Amino acid sequence: MxxxxxxxxxxxxxxxxxxxxxxxxxxxxxxxxxxxxxxxxxxxxxxxxxxxxxxxxxxxxxxxxxxxxxxxxxxxxxxxxxxxxxxxxxxxxxxxxxxxxxxxxxxxxxxxxxxxxxxxxxxxxxxxxxxxxxxxxxxxxxxxxxxxxxxxxxxxxxxxxxxxxxxxxxxxxxxxxxxxxxxxxxxxxxxxxxxxxxxxxxxxxxxxxxxxxxxxxxxxxxxxxxxxxxxxxxxxxxxxxxxxxxxxxxxxxxxxxxxxxxxxxxxxxxxxxxxxxxxxxxxxxxxxxxxxxxxxxxxxxxxxxxxxxxxxxxxxxxxxxxxxxxxxxxxxxSPASEPDDSGKPALQLKDARVELRDVEFCYRPGETVIDRMSFTAQPGLVTALVGPSGGGKSTILALLLRLYDIQRGAILIDGQDIAAVSRASLRRQTAYVGQDVYLFRGTIRENIAFGKSDASDDEIFAAARAACAHDFIMAFPKGYDTPVGEHGAQLSGGQRQRVAIARALIKNAPIILLDEATASLDSESERHVQEAIDHLCHGRTTIVVAHRLHTIMHADAIHVVEGGRIVESGRHDDLLRLNGRYASFFRQQHRGDTLLSPLSEPA
Ligand SMILES: Nc1ncnc2c1ncn2[C@@H]1O[C@H](COP(=O)(O)OP(=O)(O)O)[C@@H](O)[C@H]1O
Ligand SMILES: [Mg+2]
Known part of the structure; x- marks a missing residue:
């Protein structure tokens, strides 16, 4: 130990x-x-x-x-x-x-x-x-x-x-x-x-x-x-x-x-x-x-x-x-690694424009994970990060939440350096849904309400509806009072994911971070979750990490991240025309999808 x-x-x-x-x-x-x-x-x-x-x-x-x-x-x-x-x-x-x-x-x-x-x-x-x-x-x-x-x-x-x-x-x-x-x-x-x-x-x-x-x-x-x-x-x-x-x-x-x-x-x-x-x-x-x-x-x-x-x-x-x-x-x-910073000014949001400027980051000294990366996520639009596993996509989201501090460069939200504002105010404005959903011991209702402590039942139901979760929740004998155990073991992956999206929805945060939220789901659940995600992202600044490219084909901007750098940027059609990394990923997956499950073939 x-x-x-x-x-x-x-x-x-x-x-x-x-x-x-x-x-x-x-x-x-x-x-x-x-x-x-x-x-x-x-x-x-x-x-x-x-x-x-x-x-x-x-x-x-x-x-x-x-x-x-x-x-x-x-x-x-x-x-x-x-x-x-x-x-x-x-x-x-x-x-x-x-x-x-x-x-x-x-x-x-x-x-x-x-x-x-x-x-x-x-x-x-x-x-x-x-x-x-x-x-x-x-x-x-x-x-x-x-x-x-x-x-x-x-x-x-x-x-x-x-x-x-x-x-x-x-x-x-x-x-x-x-x-x-x-x-x-x-x-x-x-x-x-x-x-x-x-x-x-x-x-x-x-x-x-x-x-x-x-x-x-x-x-x-x-x-x-x-x-x-x-x-x-x-x-x-x-x-x-x-x-x-x-x-x-x-x-x-x-x-x-x-x-x-x-x-x-x-x-x-x-x-x-x-x-x-x-x-x-x-x-x-x-x-x-x-x-x-x-x-x-x-x-x-x-x-x-x-x-x-x-x-x-x-x-x-x-x-x-x-x-x-x-x-x-x-x-x-031992000194707190995340000391109290409530004395710092709160993040003031106007449009929720997120900008990375020459960001450099490593978990361990000498092993650069994010290498002078710059991009802007435009307000209200969907920015997608794609690329091979280990490229640094999840790390970028962690940096945006300030789970880690960057070594060089700056991350700006509406022009304010996130290192200069209090962490709590940053995280209040951000909703995160990852691949592994964590549900706490308690009822489904309580788990959704974690997104907003004073949420009324109507708000909870509305969030669950938007997250395409209401119907399956009501199908349980105890409905919203269904207990979920450690890691939410009673629910399927797709169901848990939708409860987590409801939790993010009710938070009503202007910035949404999604990390391969549908990657582990079968295509039926994925469809439900994708619909829930569309509700969640609507009109909000969204940064989404996606493995299956067809889920982000309509994103407003797509960045291909490899080895901690952005190697290609553009919209889906531009990137296909470019015939580079993205196009080759896409062809690979397209072929794989057709072979494995013709039903989920992207339209
Ligand atoms: N907590 C951590 N500590 C040390 N290294 C990490 C940690 N998390 C990720 N890494 C490393 O950082 C690199 C980028 O990881 P990650 O951001 O998870 O990639 P992606 O999400 O694109 O698959 C990988 O090489 C990974 O091994
Ligand atoms: Mg990842």
Missing amino acids: AGLPASPSHSDEQRYETTTLVRRLVAEQGVLYWRRYALAFLLMGTAATMTALSTYVLGDVINASYVQKDFQKILWLSLAIIVMFIVKGASTYGQQVILSRIGNAIIAANQRAVVAKLMRESIGFFANRHSSEFLSRMSAGAASVSQILNLLITSVGRDLLSLLGLVAVMIYQDPMMSLFGALVAPPAVLMLRKLIRRIRSIATTQFHNSTRIIETLQESLQGIRTVKAFSLETIMQARIDGNIAAVEQSSNKMARVSHRSSPMMESLGGIAIGMTLIYGGWRVLDTGATPGQFFSFIAAFLLAYEPAKRLARLNLELNGAVVGARMLFEIID
Whole structure:
């Protein structure tokens, strides 16, 4: 998978260091919720106090039973312990709910930020990335951010406070004995530090591999027809299996490494407890210390063990979670490839004259795709671009929509350079229908209304009629409320195309761009769609890319595009008389059409 920045620079490395990233998270996102965090913190403090208090009281209970033999006191103290645990339970509940809610808010906010960022990216940004990459970055990344912040607050609030309370009890009961507990800290810290680096690299591999699974799965499902038609099931299965195996492997590695601390920590804890017991027992037997003191200490010590262990592992956990946060920030931080330009003046249309002036463009440096091209699409007329595949026709339409910026020359609409006006105003005035029609999940009605957000039903029906779509839509049991799924799978190619034309019609844009809109259709559907297109283009400046020449025979101007240049221009008859490239294409197709389907022979 292509990581977002082509090669992470040194400054990127620094920027995404664990400590920098965690600090940034706290400063940018954590502080927004400080009130709720404070409340959660308070509740955690309460719970910690209750824990410490209960171990302290335990000492009194033991003394009441063994030394004072006072049953009344035992009853009261036990009752107090019950109350303490109830309070602890209630505070823990409150704190957990608060933290989960903050977590959810953080996840939602980050997901919104990613979506907002993606909407400001250009087509080029997405061209060499798999859409699933963003899915996993968004879901895993946002979850990591909330995980990190909650990890921090629980570590400080729950674990650190509990530890402090318990240590206070230990020191109060027996300062000397507390020293034994402290002995194990240095070796534990040393050991954990070594594990951290490993964890981070494994977490990164794991993330990339999981993304791969989603990518391949999504591809297989979207292309399920091709998969089945070519019997690619086993190949696709094998690909995904490979990714799954890789994730399983790195997860296992992660498990081995991250839990490597456990046996060591448990042994160290055992040693500390053993030594404490020996010393404590000796104190009771030899120096006459009360058993309550001893018990209270042991209880506090045992309870302190868990929070101490979690605190020691904090850095480990943070380093794992930081990988996700980094994936998220890489998207959010990279400069938008289509930055907000709403400050630029809007395109002002008069006649909708479109002019290319010495336009030069390449997708990749050094590979010129459009080579000093100039032509004018006259207002209200149809300008056709024809020529061999790969010549640059679709690219010209993309440039007119400013999906890419040109390197040299200018594209003018009514004398205004499209680079100097806001993209939104340019695209508002332009309706585009391509070969692959994209219908969004929803009803046919909604899909047409995407062309004009406040369209009334009458407008929608009128557009559908003009697009020759009304009749087939009404033939569905649910009519305009027929749902169309992912890619509009329920409709045939010609039907989808007509829904898309209705969507373009309702937009009522003065400039129409058509890219081989009928190329993939059979001649019956093509006839319907062609009629729809004629309605759409009527009286509007139209630039049409056509593969089948008979669809553009009546165009007002025809340009033959080859290798990024216009090699011939004129009207159909002129070009035939010229007997050049166009004439040879035409003869080729004419012959082909006659052979394949005599019915569609151009009149
Ligand atoms: N997104 C892209 N990235 C890089 N190269 C591209 C891209 N789209 C098209 N090209 C290249 O640009 C050239 C022109 O493509 P295109 O405009 O689609 O031709 P046409 O529509 O005339 O068939 C082709 O050589 C193609 O490989
Ligand atoms: Mg094309």
